[in-house]
Amino acid sequence: MKRFRIGQIVPSSNITMETEIPALLRARELVSPERFTFHSSRMRMKHVTAEELKAMDRDSDRCALELSDARVDVMGYACLVAIMAMGHGYHRQSQERLHQATVDNGNPAPVVTSAGALVEGIKAIRAKKIALVAPYMKPLTELVVDYIRNEGIEVSVWRALEISDNLAVAAHDPMKLPGIVRAMDTSDVDAIVLSACVQMPSLAAVPEAEAITRKPVLTAAIATTWSLLKALNLDTRVPGGGTLLSGAY
Structure with missing residues (x-):
């Protein structure tokens, strides 16, 4: 061992x-x-x-x-x-x-x-277009989207939850994430990034999000x-x- x-x-x-x-x-x-x-x-x-x-x-x-x-x-x-x-x-x-x-x-x-892991993980599953959920304020989320696009990955749709306090990010209920994804148009994406942040909990929601979208779901964690x-x-x-x-x- x-x-x-x-x-x-x-x-x-x-x-x-x-x-x-x-x-x-x-x-x-x-x-x-x-x-x-x-x-x-x-x-x-x-x-x-x-x-x-x-x-x-x-x-x-x-x-x-x-x-x-x-x-x-x-x-x-x-x-x-x-x-x-x-x-x-x-x-x-x-x-x-x-x-x-x-x-x-x-x-x-x-x-x-x-950051590097998320980019390489998306590429590993051969996803060309993604949907993304992030807890950040819109300007920072736009920065994240731009960074990922610069790596050759299209972010077709994204959602910023606009939570600036980092402890409040950790307190966000992960079981709200599937509903957030349900409200997004994910019809043309190859994968869903359920949490583009290692502080926003998401593991518990991954199975439900995959069931809703019928697409691969990954998170920063x-x-x-x-x-x-x-x-x-x-x-x-x-x-x-x-x-x-x-x-x-």
Whole structure:
């Protein structure tokens, strides 16, 4: 039985990354022999605004260094919009810089970001057009949509829930999400991004959303889990993880 340490670079007000990703990997433990422990370092952020996000991102280097001290096997940067607010393609620059910090510290570990994971997860299931739900204010949601479009993925329809307080995002009832998706025109999309945010809970709603749309449904947390497993060269089959975590990708 091999054990892996999962490092998480987390906004200080995020309380969902440390519940949904462990929940998915605990579900994986029911069907696979590997075991996981979870270790976090936090970046200060209370409100999801461009100013706070940029200030928070500067703390990510410190977080990577701290987690490297714990010799984690992989790190996940758990704030999609913070990465996307820094400009097109920034997830690649962030991942490279934070990985180099672990190398320089003598404990190298791969780094994935929720932003990069979502983009790569959408591409992995060969979705060309998506529908997207995000908790952010409209300007930040438009920024996210533009970032994804720049990666060659069409966002046909999107919905901004306009919640600026990050703890209020975590308190949003996930079972409202299927109704939100039902009200959107998803007829021409290939997949649904039910939560483009690792802070907005969504796992419980994935089966219902898939039943309503009859299309693949993924979330930032599902994509991040998939990316973490791939970085560890592990099988990506996770019960309850939807299409992306079916093991086929």
